[in-house]
Amino acid sequence: MSTTESIYGKYGDILPQVMEYIATPIKGFNEDAIKSTGHPVYEHLIYRIKSDSSMREKCIRKGFPETSESALKKIHDAIGIRIVTGYVDDIYKIIRYMKSVPSCKVLEEKDYIRNSKPNGYRSYHMILEFTVPFEDVKGDNPGHYYAEIQLRTIAMDSWASLEHELKYKQEIGNEKMIVSELKRVADELASCDVSMQTIRDLIRQN
Numbered sequence: 758m759s760t761t762e763s764i765y766g767k768y769g770d771i772l773p774q775v776m777e778y779i780a781t782p783i784k785g786f787n788e789d790a791i792k793s794t795g796h797p798v799y800e801h802l803i804y805r806i807k808s809d810s811s812m813r814e815k816c817i818r819k820g821f822p823e824t825s826e827s828a829l830k831k832i833h834d835a836i837g838i839r840i841v842t843g844y845v846d847d848i849y850k851i852i853r854y855m856k857s858v859p860s861c862k863v864l865e866e867k868d869y870i871r872n873s874k875p876n877g878y879r880s881y882h883m884i885l886e887f888t889v890p891f892e893d894v895k896g897d898n899p900g901h902y903y904a905e906i907q908l909r910t911i912a913m914d915s916w917a918s919l920e921h922e923l924k925y926k927q928e929i930g931n932e933k934m935i936v937s938e939l940k941r942v943a944d945e946l947a948s949c950d951v952s953m954q955t956i957r958d959l960i961r962q963n
């Protein structure tokens with residue numbers, strides 16, 4: 758494959774449609790929650806197709822050839838969905854819902870909320886396989902597409918954005934202190950997330 762052509766080949770045009778197809782039931786779940794309880798299950802739903810350059814870099818890093826097949830079958834985050842909630846229990850509600858969607862199969866789950874990373878990172882990650890009414894890279898229709906879903910609270914999200922900035926800094930003064938402050942703040946935010954949920958329950962039970 759030439760490097761000027763998208764790694765996704767002709768599937769580059771299909772991917773956004775698949776992504777919308779996958780996002781539609783999640784949006785529907787949120788709308789139903791608002792109708793039945795008056796409250797959303799999430800605050801933000803964002804999704805993206807991994808850029809051509811990031812996907813090529815990942816193929817190289819993982820030792821795969823830079824082909825559409827690698828990008829869409831061997832690597833599972835060409836479609837990335839991030840769901841940002843107000844409260845921790847909403848994350849688990851959404852996970853239960855995703856597991857009930859007939860076209861969706863869970864391939865991998867990482868609960869970095871109950872088992873946070875040593876740096877303090879918290880989020881729930883799932884790799885999902887969807888059966889969709891679009892052709893896939895093997896020529897199957899219905900096709901099979903993968904998506905990585907990250908679920909986190911607003912607090913976890915703002916922490917991850919700040920910590921992400923650190924990763925892209927080449928040289929940074931006070932790195933040790935910053936890393937340890939980030940860990941301390943991550944733990945404080947986790948404790949605030951628990952308190953926020955308790956206060957919400959107290960308000961809503963009245």
Ligand code: 0O2
Binds near residue numbers: 834867916921
């Ligand atoms: P970016 O720039 O956000 O896209 P792999 O997917 O195989 O490369 P792994 O370890 O299997 O890596 O995946 P994991 O742990 O599920 O993490 C995947 C994504 O989660 C990362 O994507 C980040 O978006 C996020 N993430 C994981 N750990 C951290 C962390 O410590 N800090 C922050 N800020 N984000 C994290 P990318 O492609 O690495 O990065």
